[in-house]
């Protein structure tokens with residue numbers, strides 16, 4: 322089982338920003354390494370979260386590339 326969480330505060334709630342529209346954010350939780358969308362609009366499913374996607378913690382000021390979470394650093 323993969324545990325992905327914020328390296329700073331341990332939260333598993335994050336969001337990313339649309340690279341083409343910084344005001345358009347996609348919120349999600351990480352459960353057992355899976356991305357669980359908490360944004361209900363169907364549009365947000367268009368977000369493609371990749372290794373290089375800048376990911377922000379919802380609880381603290383941490384942000385880094387998505388792959389950093391996978392590495393557990």
Ligand SMILES: [Zn+2]
Pocket residue numbers: 327328329330331332378379380381382383
């Ligand atoms: Zn955090």
